[in-house]
Amino acid sequence: MKFGLSSAITLLSAIVLLLSPPAAGVCLPCQAAFRRPDAAQQAFRTRDVWAPHILNPSSQSVWFIDQPQEVTWNTTDMPARVSNPNCQVYLGEWDRKEKVYKKIYYDHPIASSCTLRDGNTTVWVPKESWVKPSNNWVVVLMGDSGDHSSPFTIELLPEKPQ
Ligand SMILES: *[C@@H]1O[C@H](CO)[C@@H](O)[C@H](O)[C@H]1NC(C)=O
Numbered sequence: 001m002k003f004g005l006s007s008a009i010t011l012l013s014a015i016v017l018l019l020s021p022p023a024a025g026v027c028l029p030c031q032a033a034f035r036r037p038d039a040a041q042q043a044f045r046t047r048d049v050w051a052p053h054i055l056n057p058s059s060q061s062v063w064f065i066d067q068p069q070e071v072t073w074n075t076t077d078m079p080a081r082v083s084n085p086n087c088q089v090y091l092g093e094w095d096r097k098e099k100v101y102k103k104i105y106y107d108h109p110i111a112s113s114c115t116l117r118d119g120n121t122t123v124w125v126p127k128e129s130w131v132k133p134s135n136n137w138v139v140v141l142m143g144d145s146g147d148h149s150s151p152f153t154i155e156l157l158p159e160k161p162q
């Protein structure tokens, strides 16, 4: 196949257009991928889907049934725009051997309207038959995408001496 001079020029200008930085005022740069981050935005990665890293509970945590607890996550790497800013927190059981969930208690959110941007939410450890003392619990934070904590321990609150 043979290219004419004009198609070669068309191809060249297409390449030049692709390689050159977008000019201000052209609407191509309106798209997030073309926009140059300013100083404040540079701190954020331009990802839409963000899986926050859960800081608390950690593998060292011991939570007590029927007590309040703080769930915290790292918002340092949070993108400027989060496609789903609302979050929910669930308890799940972790299979330490297979490194998979045994079960996530989706029917019993322990926080149903948290805000990803806050980096924390207070939860109450439910006093219910399905919350059994064990060291295989995880917290699942669902928002943009799901993430889970390290496996941690839930125990019965030691009884206060009378
Ligand atoms: C939070 O995330 C940032 C960026 O990934 C990291 O540098 C920092 O150490 C993290 N903070 C904690 C407390 O893990």
Ligand SMILES: *[C@@H]1O[C@H](CO)[C@@H](O)[C@H](O)[C@H]1NC(C)=O
Pocket: 070, 072, 117, 118, 119, 120, 121
């Ligand atoms: C929880 O998040 C709020 C909003 O970002 C903040 O003001 C507060 O200090 C945080 N609390 C804790 C315990 O991290």
